[in-house]
Amino acid sequence: xxxxxxxxxxxxxxxxxxxxxxxxxxxxxxxxxxxxxxxxxxxxxxxxxxxxxxxxxxxxxxxxxxxxxxxxxxxxxxxxxxxxxxxxxxxxxxxxxxxxxxxxxxxxxxxxxxxxxxxxxxxxxxxxxxxxxxxxxxxxxxxxxxxxxxxxxxxxxxxxxxxxxxxxxxxxxxxxxxxxxxxxxxxxxxxxxxxxxxxxxxxxxxxxxxxxxxxxxxxxxxxxxxxxxxxxxxxxxxxxxxxxxxxxxxxxxxxxxxxxxxxxxxxxxxxxxxxxxxxxxxxxxxxxxxxxxxxxxxxxxxxxxxxxxxxxxxxxxxxxxxxxxxxxxxxxxxxxxxxxxxxxxxxxxxxxxxxxxxxxxxxxxxxxxxxxxxxxxxxxxxxxxxxxxxxxxxxxxxxxxxxxxxxxxxxxxxxxxxxxxxxxxxxxxxxxxxxxxxxxxxxxxxxxxxxxxxxxxxxxxxxxxxxxxxxxxxxxxxxxxxxxxxxxxxxxxxxxxxxxxxxxxxxxxxxxxxxxxxxxxxxxxxxxxxxxxxxxxxxxxxxxxxxxxxxxxxxxxxxxxxxxxxxxxxxxxxx
Numbered sequence: 001x002x003x004x005x006x007x008x009x010x011x012x013x014x015x016x017x018x019x020x021x022x023x024x025x026x027x028x029x030x031x032x033x034x035x036x037x038x039x040x041x042x043x044x045x046x047x048x049x050x051x052x053x054x055x056x057x058x059x060x061x062x063x064x065x066x067x068x069x070x071x072x073x074x075x076x077x078x079x080x081x082x083x084x085x086x087x088x089x090x091x092x093x094x095x096x097x098x099x100x101x102x103x104x105x106x107x108x109x110x111x112x113x114x115x116x117x118x119x120x121x122x123x124x125x126x127x128x129x130x131x132x133x134x135x136x137x138x139x140x141x142x143x144x145x146x147x148x149x150x151x152x153x154x155x156x157x158x159x160x161x162x163x164x165x166x167x168x169x170x171x172x173x174x175x176x177x178x179x180x181x182x183x184x185x186x187x188x189x190x191x192x193x194x195x196x197x198x199x200x201x202x203x204x205x206x207x208x209x210x211x212x213x214x215x216x217x218x219x220x221x222x223x224x225x226x227x228x229x230x231x232x233x234x235x236x237x238x239x240x241x242x243x244x245x246x247x248x249x250x251x252x253x254x255x256x257x258x259x260x261x262x263x264x265x266x267x268x269x270x271x272x273x274x275x276x277x278x279x280x281x282x283x284x285x286x287x288x289x290x291x292x293x294x295x296x297x298x299x300x301x302x303x304x305x306x307x308x309x310x311x312x313x314x315x316x317x318x319x320x321x322x323x324x325x326x327x328x329x330x331x332x333x334x335x336x337x338x339x340x341x342x343x344x345x346x347x348x349x350x351x352x353x354x355x356x357x358x359x360x361x362x363x364x365x366x367x368x369x370x371x372x373x374x375x376x377x378x379x380x381x382x383x384x385x386x387x388x389x390x391x392x393x394x395x396x397x398x399x400x401x402x403x404x405x406x407x408x409x410x411x412x413x414x415x416x417x418x419x420x421x422x423x424x425x426x427x428x429x430x431x432x433x434x435x436x437x438x439x440x441x442x443x444x445x446x447x448x449x450x451x452x453x454x455x456x457x458x459x460x461x462x463x464x465x466x467x468x469x470x471x472x473x474x475x476x477x478x479x480x481x482x483x484x485x486x487x488x489x490x491x492x493x494x495x496x497x498x499x500x501x502x503x504x505x506x507x508x509x510x511x512x513x514x515x516x517x518x519x520x521x522x523x524x525x526x527x528x529x530x531x532x533x534x535x536x537x538x539x540x541x542x543x544x545x546x547x548x549x550x551x552x553x554x555x556x557x558x559x560x561x562x563x564x565x566x567x568x569x570x571x572x573x574x575x
Contacts, residue, residue, distance in 0.1 A: 181266045183304040188257040188264065191228035197263045204230050207540050214544050215241050227252035231543050244544065251546040255536040261304045269298050270305040271312070273390050276397045283398060285321045285328050287530060295397075307535035314550045315384045316395035317531035319376065319466055322496055322555070324398060325352055328530045340523030343494040343557055346460045350374055351399050373403035373438065375463045377455075379446050379484070380470040381408035386415055389433045396436050406439045409449065414441040445480060450487035458491040465495040468550060469504065472497070473511030482515065489519050489558035498529060498550040500537075505552030512556060524555030 284290035499505025
């Protein structure tokens with residue numbers, strides 16, 4: 001590989017075990033890129049190595065694909081024919097993934113400490129480490145994991161979330177370094193028990209009442225000093241919990257600072273929503289970075305802004321990314337099935353009309369006459385039904401301004417903010433938001449409304465169902481869903497179901513196949529949602545259960561059988 005220019009930092013590749021990602025770090029040499037091993041032996045091709053030019057943010061590599069680097073939302077993004085992505089963070093680390101990299105893998109505490117140790121060693125030790133056997137590497141890794149730390153290291157979070165642009169403003173005096181409007185991990189970290197926010201202090205007390213220690217299974221009385229969240233019964237149990245220190249503490253710390261930032265009272269420019277998309281500008285649904293850039297959202301200069309923006313946009317972006325003709329879920333990608341392609345083609349035929357626009361006169365603009373609205377049913381609606389309507393207008397802007405009617409269905413679909421309570425009504429509450437968007441709230445279960453024939457007839461060209469983390473397989477909810485699922489499958493329309501994380505989504509997947517496996521077709525196999533939230537959330541019932549909204553997704557539909565003629569032959573159509 002050719003030598004890199006002097007203005008370019010060379011990076012060493014560190015193989016990870018849990019995710020097919022490559023962590024890049026500054027190398028001692030500025031003219032070569034050296035591959036090494038970390039915790040497990042891995043063969044890294046030089047065609048996957050990328051160097052970052054610090055001055056111009058240009059990317060150079062022998063990648064076999066064309067990489068285009070750009071200063072976009074505080075990160076350096078790169079795309080290639082292999083659908084790889086690279087993000088450069090201001091703490092000096094970058095991650096490149098071969099396919100899709102979950103947002104929750106952008107921070108790795110143990111790698112930071114191991115890299116700092118490895119960087120102080122001579123190059124000979126690095127070469128000898130590379131030649132070590134996989135057995136010895138795995139043995140050393142298991143040995144270190146089995147020994148409980150006497151004094152666990154705190155999470156190595158970025159010391160500052162300032163973008164290079166913000167640092168430049170501070171340098172020339174246009175911005176104060178300790179500006180409270182600039183969130184950092186230092187000025188947003190507070191233990192929840194002594195938090196300046198009464199709401200978070202109340203949540204800390206709630207955790208102590210309802211949650212149990214993962215080690216002793218007793219009441220929680222001790223707060224982790226590294227993440228500031230009540231997690232264990234006492235300090236001894238906290239010291240013994242190696243899993244907490246390795247995997248959970250870091251995410252809890254991120255959830256802590258995100259919760260304090262959203263209550264800080266700063267100016268939240270990330271919630272400024274762009275208007276309708278210009279017709280000659282396409283939207284890129286490859287990942288969050290390309291989507292935010294092509295939709296012209298506010299530049300996300302910090303991880304705080306990115307987390308808060310994706311928390312509210314994950315609902316319309318998940319729907320839009322599935323239904324759009326430029327969806328990242330394509331047939332042949334091992335997730336979207338042929339039946340899924342059939343269902344999506346039907347509704348895309350309505351979303352993207354092929355009829356030419358009509359003109360009322362020779363001087364007037366083309367006017368597209370649209371048919372009935374597309375009905376998007378959101379079952380088990382909770383937080384998504386309370387989003388500002390401006391957020392849901394973003395869904396309409398992803399397409400060519402179609403007629404959309406959102407139906408929020410469930411006992412928690414309608415919330416009265418003045419009375420601070422959920423409202424139950426026997427008649428739907430509807431509201432017209434714009435000429436292209438209407439919303440309706442139904443405060444009963446779907447099977448009850450289905451029995452009244454209020455939504456019939458269903459049409460796969462106009463109707464689609466979304467269930468945002470419904471908990472189909474949860475013991476406290478499965479009795480209700482066992483009644484609604486037959487009605488959903490009877491509609492023969494596409495149904496997409498998300499989960500908080502992999503375990504939650506797979507539990508719903510297994511429950512659905514166990515109870516209705518013979519009555520459904522798989523549209524989208526379970527997997528990561530490209531547009532899941534980047535904000536970490538804490539389950540107050542179990543602080544060890546840290547999740548991101550809509551992290552996983554799969555799709556199903558009621559089984560369609562081929563029509564059979566009286567003679568016994570198939571006519572090629574399905575019913």
